Every structure is written in structure tokens, then in C-alpha cells.
Amino acid sequence: MELIPGNSLITATPEEGRKLALDMALHSIYAIQPDENVLKAGRDVYSTDPEELIASSQVVAIEFATIAAANNYWR
Numbered sequence: 799m800e801l802i803p804g805n806s807l808i809t810a811t812p813e814e815g816r817k818l819a820l821d822m823a824l825h826s827i828y829a830i831q832p833d834e835n836v837l838k839a840g841r842d843v844y845s846t847d848p849e850e851l852i853a854s855s856q857v858v859a860i861e862f863a864t865i866a867a868a869n870n871y872w873r
Contacts, residue, residue, distance in 0.1 A: 819862035
């Protein structure tokens with residue numbers, strides 16, 4: 799499994815960086831829980847729980863911050 803798509807954190811734009819952050823978060827989730835049936839079974843819980851959704855957003859935000867730093871904040 800490729801945890802960093804394209805094996806690079808460098809992106810041309812913040813929009814591409816945001817997409818990469820989402821992709822990286824998804825790849826991490828699948829790496830942690832590779833059983834798709836178990837993964838899907840949990841969706842009913844986390845998809846309706848505001849705290850779970852906020853926690854998911856925090857993971858993406860951390861990934862995006864890492865990508866932004868790697869790209870010198872697109873300066």
C-alpha cells in the first residue's frame with residue numbers, strides 16, 4: 799500500500815495539497831484497518847457522531863499542515 803501517493807509531499811497549489819492530505823488520511827485509515835467489512839461496519843457510528851467527525855477532520859488538518867510546511871507554504 800502506498801501511504802504517500804506519488805511518494806512526494808510537493809504539490810503545485812494548496813488545493814492539490816488539500817487533496818493529497820485527504821488521500822493520505824484515507825490511505826492511513828485503510829492501513830490501520832485493512833478489513834473493509836469492519837471498516838464499513840463502523841461508518842454508522844462515526845458518520846453521525848460530531849466528535850468522531852471532528853477527530854477525522856483533525857487528522858486531515860495535521861496531514862495538510864505537514865504538506866504545507868513541505869511546500870514552504872506555497873511561497
